[in-house]
Amino acid sequence: MSKNLVELVRRTHEHSAPTALEVLKDAVEARGELTDEDRRAAAAASGLPEAAVYGVSTFYDDLLAPRGRRHLRVCTGTSCFATTANAHVDELREALGLELGERRDDGSVSLAETVCLGFCHSSPAIRDGDLIDAGDAVVERVLAGGTRGASEPEWSSVLAEPVLIRPGTWAGFEHALARHTAESLLEEVKAARVRGRGGAGFPAGDKWAFARASPSEQKFIVANGDEGDPGSYIDKYLMEQNPALVLEGMALAGYAVGADHGFVLTRSEYPLSKPALEQAAASAREDGLLGDDIRGSGFSFDVTVLEGAGSYVVGEETALLACIEGLRGTVSARPPFPAVRGLYGLPTVVNNTETLANIPFIAREGAAAYAALSPGASSGSKLVCFNERFAAPGVYEVRFGTPLRELCEELAGGMRDGRELKALQIGGPLGGILPASQLDVAFDFDQLAELGCMVGHGGIVGFDDRTDMRDLARHLLRFGAHESCGKCFPCRIGLRRAHDMFEERRAVDRASLEQLLEALEVGSLCAHGSGMPAPIRSLLAHFADELGLA
């Protein structure tokens, strides 16, 4: 989108106008599909041009699938694939007589797909209205009209004194207000060498320093709660079970950077996240921890919680900002980086929710204590989560540097049902695939990178011995092509062509495929296009004989 459009949005934002996306979301929620009348109303309310609103209305999954009185959304995430090889999707389609994205003529039922509902500990998952059911016999229950709420995952920490699995108390923030200047807090976070937990691993302190250095009077903190990696439910845990810790991290970021407002963008696939964060923000306001002149410090900070509308690429920081502005969630070329020109064109720090959840500990205990959490490895601790194929799936706080085998076999208990582990995908859809023979590697940024894998966001999806690796390649590329924002040419066209190569039972020409992967890796604008080849490269390296190559 253009600078002019962002400037237009900034001016209407100052008048507290709702975003076009919010108005469109409400309309589709209320009436099941969008009409031009809804789009005109969204344009009038938001101040956006009608054409721009039309563009928004054709971008987000939630706005596209027509909804019946009963709207079913079947999860097509990677964990659900690992459990059923998509049998749950086929059973539901066949029983309902509906394809994905269709609604019965009488308006009674509609079926759509969603990636991913974050119930990967209990795959497969289906959302019926706002109720999410998961696990054995979920399709039968939903078809019989007996949808029930699935249980939330277990969570625990290997640390005697948990950092991320400890309910937020705002003690770090209160400590910082009393003992830290903005500068000294920033220095502490830089010294802690906290690397971004959203996937890229960029040092958070450096990001903050760029934004702090800007002379702009207004700056923003944005918590990225829309990473959306299929197979990860770490953000979901943080936002729903420990929202105060995320908000405390945001307030600390605001204090260090000189920002007085923060935004959290949650995922619409997690319907409980926004209410949980809003409730935590309301009680923080009551306790005088958010608002004007907090604890008489002269520092003011408050938070707005917004929800996305179904787009994986919105987890990329420039697309995330566009979504908060109510625009199409497409990626923008950097520079300028958000720290220089971000939300509404103003300096903005965008941190993943887990990154922010690390800050209260650093503020209270200091950089040295933070580094000591994982001796001889990257600083701090990390949340990981395991999919349903493991015997003990759940969210675990672990030390960096722990052998991957220990995480998979001891913590998560190995594969369930006596199955054998065939391979892992770590860190989301852009992470490489690690064959079961290579588990003797330390779980850390650099060590995993050497094997073509990554820490990413910390989701660990295990595939058992039944998994067809060609199906997995097709599954991943289908996701990649569907989620491409459509801005840069290699991703927009290349992922579609790569998916098509695996779509039918044709032999895949390896030379053409590798050329396509190179164009994606080298040419793409963001990590979506440049990262999607990583798992395909791993499959070529370790499972070439299963891919049907020519």
Add this chain to the structure above:
Amino acid sequence: MRVTVDGVAVEVEPDTTILTAIRAAGANVPTLCFDARQDPFGACRVCLVGVAGVRGPLPACTTPCRDGMEIDTADETSRRVATAIVELVLSELPVAPAPHTELAQVARSLGVGTPRWPGATHATDHDERHPYLAFQHELCISCGRCVRACDEVQGAFALTATGRGFGANIAAGLDGGFRDSTCVSCGACADSCPTDAITEITLLRI
């Protein structure tokens, strides 16, 4: 600051992009989404170049120069990838672009012939409801030049990108065509379009 382009030294102001430096040095790289009247967009990825000491090609249109940068417009990886991308672009059109269009010229300059990728192409969809401006949606390559011409040059905000991924395209207003939009018939979109997806009707009929 000073940079070199294919060995030729050129003085540039701070914040100059690599693409501007290349053109200042009298060299060139092909582009599809770039229009000098608009902010750089970084979508087509055809302007990739090599830079000494940097791993992998960089997009020339959105990367600022650094002092002492050595820019190589003939970098092998860059040209190979740019060629592959243009081949992908041709593969999404149901017909070859007209020879006079920028896309056809770029394809010729990179030696891209008939694309080898089979599969889906854009659906043919013509809209000639407006007296002066016509859409041929199947020729749209989502370079965003028309939308930016409308937003940044004319300030009419009549156009938008639509859809996402392979289904991306353009629309005027609420997709009711140019006539039912805030279009002021200035023609800036047609002027910038590199494929004839938007043309002035008089030209179309000649």
